[in-house]
Amino acid sequence: MKQTFIVSLIIIGLGAIFSLFMTGMWLAIVLPSTMMIAMQIPGRRAFGGGFIGVAFLWLVLILIKDVPNHHILSSRMAGLLGLPNSAMFILVNVLLGGLIGGLSGWSGASLNKAFRK
Amino acid sequence: MRKVIAILPLVFTSLLVYFLTKPMGSIPALGKLLDPVVGCWASAESVNKDYNNKLQLDGLKDGVTVSFDDRLVPHIKAGNDYDLYYTQGYLHAYFRLWQMDLQTRAAGGRVSEILGDKALKFDRTQRRKGMVYGAEQSLKAMEADPRSKQMLDAYTAGINAYINTLSFKTYPLEYKLAGFEPEPWTNLKSALLLKYMADDLTGYTEDIALTVLRDMLSPEEFAALYPERLHGVNPVIPHDSVKQTASLTAPAIPADSIAWAHLTATDFEVEEEGKGSNNWVLGGSRTKSGKPILCNDPHLGLNLPSLWYEVQMTAPGINVYGVSLPGSPGVIIGFNDNISWGFTNNYRDVKDFYAIQPTSATTYKFAGKEQPYINRVEKISIKGKPDYYDTVKYTVHGPVMYEETFHGPGGLKKPIAVTWMAHRPSNEVLALYMLNRSGNYNEYVAAIHNFLCPAQNMIYADRHGDIALWGQGQFINKWRGQGRYVMNGTDSATLWGQNIPVAENPHAHNPAQGYIASANQTVTDTTYPYWYNGYFYEFRSWRINDVLRNTRNATVEDMFALQNDVYSVLASNVLPVMLTHITPNEITDKERNYLNMLGSWDYRLMAESKAATVFQVWWTNFYASLWAKRFGKIPDQLKPSPERTMQLLKAESQYLGNIKDAVVASLRNSIDSLEKLKKADRLEWYKAKNTSVKHLTKLAPFSYSDLKIGGWGNTVNAAKSDHGPSWRMVVQMGDAIEAYGVYPGGQSGNVGSKYYAAFLDKWVKGEYYKLSFYTADAKPAATYTWSINPKNK
Numbered sequence: 017m018k019q020t021f022i023v024s025l026i027i028i029g030l031g032a033i034f035s036l037f038m039t040g041m042w043l044a045i046v047l048p049s050t051m052m053i054a055m056q057i058p059g060r061r062a063f064g065g066g067f068i069g070v071a072f073l074w075l076v077l078i079l080i081k082d083v084p085n086h087h088i089l090s091s092r093m094a095g096l097l098g099l100p101n102s103a104m105f106i107l108v109n110v111l112l113g114g115l116i117g118g119l120s121g122w123s124g125a126s127l128n129k130a131f132r133k
Numbered sequence: 134m135r136k137v138i139a140i141l142p143l144v145f146t147s148l149l150v151y152f153l154t155k156p157m158g159s160i161p162a163l164g165k166l167l168d169p170v171v172g173c174w175a176s177a178e179s180v181n182k183d184y185n186n187k188l189q190l191d192g193l194k195d196g197v198t199v200s201f202d203d204r205l206v207p208h209i210k211a212g213n214d215y216d217l218y219y220t221q222g223y224l225h226a227y228f229r230l231w232q233m234d235l236q237t238r239a240a241g242g243r244v245s246e247i248l249g250d251k252a253l254k255f256d257r258t259q260r261r262k263g264m265v266y267g268a269e270q271s272l273k274a275m276e277a278d279p280r281s282k283q284m285l286d287a288y289t290a291g292i293n294a295y296i297n298t299l300s301f302k303t304y305p306l307e308y309k310l311a312g313f314e315p316e317p318w319t320n321l322k323s324a325l326l327l328k329y330m331a332d333d334l335t336g337y338t339e340d341i342a343l344t345v346l347r348d349m350l351s352p353e354e355f356a357a358l359y360p361e362r363l364h365g366v367n368p369v370i371p372h373d374s375v376k377q378t379a380s381l382t383a384p385a386i387p388a389d390s391i392a393w394a395h396l397t398a399t400d401f402e403v404e405e406e407g408k409g410s411n412n413w414v415l416g417g418s419r420t421k422s423g424k425p426i427l428c429n430d431p432h433l434g435l436n437l438p439s440l441w442y443e444v445q446m447t448a449p450g451i452n453v454y455g456v457s458l459p460g461s462p463g464v465i466i467g468f469n470d471n472i473s474w475g476f477t478n479n480y481r482d483v484k485d486f487y488a489i490q491p492t493s494a495t496t497y498k499f500a501g502k503e504q505p506y507i508n509r510v511e512k513i514s515i516k517g518k519p520d521y522y523d524t525v526k527y528t529v530h531g532p533v534m535y536e537e538t539f540h541g542p543g544g545l546k547k548p549i550a551v552t553w554m555a556h557r558p559s560n561e562v563l564a565l566y567m568l569n570r571s572g573n574y575n576e577y578v579a580a581i582h583n584f585l586c587p588a589q590n591m592i593y594a595d596r597h598g599d600i601a602l603w604g605q606g607q608f609i610n611k612w613r614g615q616g617r618y619v620m621n622g623t624d625s626a627t628l629w630g631q632n633i634p635v636a637e638n639p640h641a642h643n644p645a646q647g648y649i650a651s652a653n654q655t656v657t658d659t660t661y662p663y664w665y666n667g668y669f670y671e672f673r674s675w676r677i678n679d680v681l682r683n684t685r686n687a688t689v690e691d692m693f694a695l696q697n698d699v700y701s702v703l704a705s706n707v708l709p710v711m712l713t714h715i716t717p718n719e720i721t722d723k724e725r726n727y728l729n730m731l732g733s734w735d736y737r738l739m740a741e742s743k744a745a746t747v748f749q750v751w752w753t754n755f756y757a758s759l760w761a762k763r764f765g766k767i768p769d770q771l772k773p774s775p776e777r778t779m780q781l782l783k784a785e786s787q788y789l790g791n792i793k794d795a796v797v798a799s800l801r802n803s804i805d806s807l808e809k810l811k812k813a814d815r816l817e818w819y820k821a822k823n824t825s826v827k828h829l830t831k832l833a834p835f836s837y838s839d840l841k842i843g844g845w846g847n848t849v850n851a852a853k854s855d856h857g858p859s860w861r862m863v864v865q866m867g868d869a870i871e872a873y874g875v876y877p878g879g880q881s882g883n884v885g886s887k888y889y890a891a892f893l894d895k896w897v898k899g900e901y902y903k904l905s906f907y908t909a910d911a912k913p914a915a916t917y918t919w920s921i922n923p924k925n926k
Contacts, residue, residue, distance in 0.1 A: 035169075035170050038170070039168050039170050039171045039302075040168040040169040040170040040171070040172070041150070041153070041154070041164050041165070041168045043170075045146065045150060074169045077169035077170060077174070078169045078174055081169070081174040081175075081177040082174070082177055084177075084179035084180065084181065085177035085178060085179060085180065085885060086180050086887070088177070088178075088180070088884075088885055088886070088887060088889075089173065089174070089176055089177040089178075089306075089884065089885030090177070091834075092834040092835055092884055092885070093173055093834070094834075095833065095834025096310075096832060096834050109167050109169070112153075112163075112164075112167055113169070115149065116146070116149060116150065116153075116164075119142060119145050119146040119149060120146055122142040122145075122146075123142040123143045123145075123146050125142075126138070126139040126140075126141070126142045126143065127139060127143070129139060130138075130139030130140075
């Protein structure tokens with residue numbers, strides 16, 4: 017559990033720095049799997065760590081834009097996706113990031129296991 | 134096996150990423166769109182965004198300062214013309230790139246590249262009516278004059294300087310939603326945008342419909358229902374103006390058998406005609422200040438991002454303020470240190486049709502000979518499909534718009550070619566260049582004489598006290614009736630003849646009545662020596678003239694009130710007649726309840742008026758009932774005009790049939806609609822008509838609807854459902870110029886910006902901003918400043 021937490025914290029920290037020159041999508045794909053391979057983290061925790069890490073990273077990145085924007089954009093985007101309000105839109109957006117991050121973490125862990133003797 | 138299982142999560146991840154980065158149908162690539170770094174979130178602009186900026190731009194000659202006021206209106210101060218237009222281009226692109234890109238692609242028939250083959254018919258229509266051809270012709274004229282060439286070159290360079298800074302992250306959101314990319318700007322695109330306006334304003338035509346109607350009705354009936362000129366109008370050019378003389382004699386009228394074509398289309402496709410505009414000017418004798426006041430509100434599509442972008446442009450020899458069109462350099466409507474001007478659409482017919490008689494696949498008959506078509510192959514790229522090639526045949530008359538392979542209205546297969554003033558070279562950019570710099574009446578006249586299409590009623594006032602209006606455009610010396618119907622394309626007698634010298638266009642300069650007003654009405658009285666037809670509207674003109682005729686000591690506030698006036702001349706004339714045909718004991722209680730609402734109504738289409746809704750619904754049904762028998766399925770727009778119908782009704786004309794029956798039946802028919810509105814709590818006029826300002830994509834979350842505004846197309850405040858006053862401006866030409874304006878939008882085209890629709894509330898309420906016009910030597914009170922310098926200097 018502690019491990020999962022540490023992993024997600026590192027993802028968030030590195031992600032925040034890398035976001036200056038990488039897209040959020042690439043961060044979500046590359047960071048968790050690299051982390052899991054590097055830290056030799058097993059499957060389920062790898063998914064959890066990747067999920068929580070990226071979801072939280074995306075939430076931070078989104079809030080940095082959304083709060084000073086007074087939710088103008090997120091409310092409109094929520095409308096486009098048929099969602100009731102900007103909070104729901106952010107939630108969907110964050111869960112999507114989590115899903116990518118989780119799968120990426122799991123992939124890293126599986127590769128680890130497959131190639132470890 | 135372990136390795137195979139280990140691959141599984143990798144496969145899942147790859148599949149997810151694949152689907153997230155690929156657009157599916159009209160759904161954009163969600164992964165890219167929702168990316169928190171480069172996706173839609175990049176468009177979320179802080180409400181406290183610091184717009185201050187220092188820029189180094191390639192190609193600029195000297196330093197430029199842009200001072201933004203609190204409404205984000207830029208006040209550009211440049212050292213030379215090139216830098217001035219370069220900066221305007223940069224600003225237009227910075228705030229409005231997607232809109233100008235989309236509109237020029239639409240003008241040139243390139244929407245299929247973005248939307249796929251569902252836009253193919255639209256694109257073919259644009260190509261076949263010669264939009265690109267016309268823009269190419271005009272571009273030649275624009276690039277032949279060094280002033281307009283420099284203006285366009287600088288403007289294009291400024292736009293491209295901005296486009297070159299962009300990456301996916303900084304694209305306007307709409308590009309991410311629709312999955313396309315900005316492309317380099319060209320001078321041709323600016324020419325296309327001006328043709329887009331020309332099409333919007335002179336593209337409307339009734340020639341084909343009138344051809345069929347003329348053959349359907351008896352000559353007397355046709356003349357009574359579709360008079361060439363309506364009587365009882367207040368023409369744009371006041372009766373007391375100096376009478377125009379003609380240097381050209383009218384061409385001989387060819388025999389009917391030579392002149393006209395006959396069509397058999399029975400079903401019409403008609404576009405909703407919603408464009409109109411008002412402008413008027415009061416001379417000092419009618420204002421409190423003793424100085425002229427000029428007012429203008431062009432009615433155009435109510436869209437976001439707005440059609441207009443406010444700007445002040447200052448450089449040696451020019452200090453102008455007004456609204457510009459993103460995509461075109463210069464200020465379109467506005468004022469400078471000395472003069473002010475405004476436009477309404479002139480509506481003289483400058484688009485005519487010819488029936489072509491093919492003699493083979495490659496030739497047609499003209500002047501007794503076989504003539505070869507000149508083919509222009511239009512390549513239309515379609516998203517996800519192979520390119521489409523459309524061969525457009527050009528004749529002596531112009532492009533064959535409709536034929537077997539591209540049907541006209543009602544499945545019309547007969548080859549029809551179009552002759553259109555917008556196909557001819559003209560240099561509206563030069564007109565704007567000169568107009569923006571004009572200091573007096575003569576300079577204004579010299580400037581606007583370069584403005585050939587779309588023809589406009591160009592109103593004028595200056596600080597010397599002069600007021601004027603020119604019905605300016607390039608017109609043809611036509612024989613009586615020429616071009617009102619589809620003409621026979623085989624005879625040279627039907628060809629367009631000489632240009633009328635622009636100096637002989639209708640105009641008024643300081644008329645004795647002390648004011649001039651145009652609202653798309655008939656341009657001249659019968660003393661004007663040249664024949665013309667057009668699509669004129671009279672209601673707003675009647676109202677404006679009624680008000681101004683009695684106006685003394687006018688203030689700018691009085692002008693605000695008139696621009697927001699919702700008095701219905703139609704209602705005040707027809708409702709009393711309609712009510713006389715109602716017998717109280719023959720109507721139901723429900724009908725009586727609604728009629729009671731009309732009892733104390735003052736004929737004003739106020740936002741919250743329920744009586745206004747009752748009248749409008751009843752009138753619509755009544756109008757349809759009146760003409761139902763005679764016209765059957767023909768759409769309302771092609772029936773005798775409401776103006777003519779009103780006159781016939783007041784005269785109890787025999788052509789209307791039994792008026793009482795129509796009144797009673799239409800009231801009965803209205804109850805259902807009214808009850809439905811009532812149940813839905815939409816009986817108030819603004820809810821019933823639903824004035825909306827829609828994003829160009831029509832996406833509801835980017836749009837505003839149910840705006841609490843009164844009026845309709847036939848009232849001065851012409852707020853229809855999707856058209857209306859796109860810029861309201863009032864300028865008092867005193868020693869210091871006092872100007873007010875508002876448009877239904879905001880300076881930023883970004884849906885994630887607080888400036889996106891910042892002016893909308895004030896526009897709805899009929900309020901105005903006082904415009905900050907700085908003299909050339911004043912230092913603007915800037916909220917934000919851009920200091921722009923040339924790169925490598």
